[in-house]
Amino acid sequence: MERRKFLTEVSLTFALACAGGLAACSKGGDSDNNPGGGGGGGTTNPKLTVNLASSLANPGDFMISGGVILIRLAAGNTPASFSALTSTCTHQGCTLSTYNNASSQIECNAPCGHGSRYSNTGAVVTGPATAALSKYTIEINGTTLTVK
Numbered sequence: 001m002e003r004r005k006f007l008t009e010v011s012l013t014f015a016l017a018c019a020g021g022l023a024a025c026s027k028g029g030d031s032d033n034n035p036g037g038g039g040g041g042g043t044t045n046p047k048l049t050v051n052l053a054s055s056l057a058n059p060g061d062f063m064i065s066g067g068v069i070l071i072r073l074a075a076g077n078t079p080a081s082f083s084a085l086t087s088t089c090t091h092q093g094c095t096l097s098t099y100n101n102a103s104s105q106i107e108c109n110a111p112c113g114h115g116s117r118y119s120n121t122g123a124v125v126t127g128p129a130t131a132a133l134s135k136y137t138i139e140i141n142g143t144t145l146t147v148k
Helices: 003-025
Strands: 048-051 062-065 068-072 082-086 098-100 105-107 117-119 124-126 138-141 144-147
Touching: 048 068, 068 144
Parallel strands: none
Antiparallel strands: 048 144, 062 068, 068 082, 098 105, 105 117, 117 124, 138 144
16 A cells, blocks of 8 residues: 555544544533523523423422523522522532432432532532532523523
């Protein structure tokens, strides 16, 4: 085989392998029914859209969807009545498992099993996590809540 042909084929193979590796490492779509999609947080791609007429009716209610944990903190349909945070644990990158209304803490119990806990504002309460959860902006129009 000629040197030029060999180098061309090796380069092409390397480029394809890199492209495949990058595609495998990129964030894939969620399998949930999030009508807002999982965009970049801009105005055209909300992270999560919720109908408050049928979801999150009571303080303490929560949902984890589209990379967001959304918690109703108080009555009333105002942004201050909710907390929207990333649902990705800052310790091992797994998805947070639940919100404990009695303790007002977000818990990371499974599948990681390391037990980090966060306040409903995203601050670390119990490690091993050391970084807070990222906060998202909440907008409400009528009974439609949008997380951006």
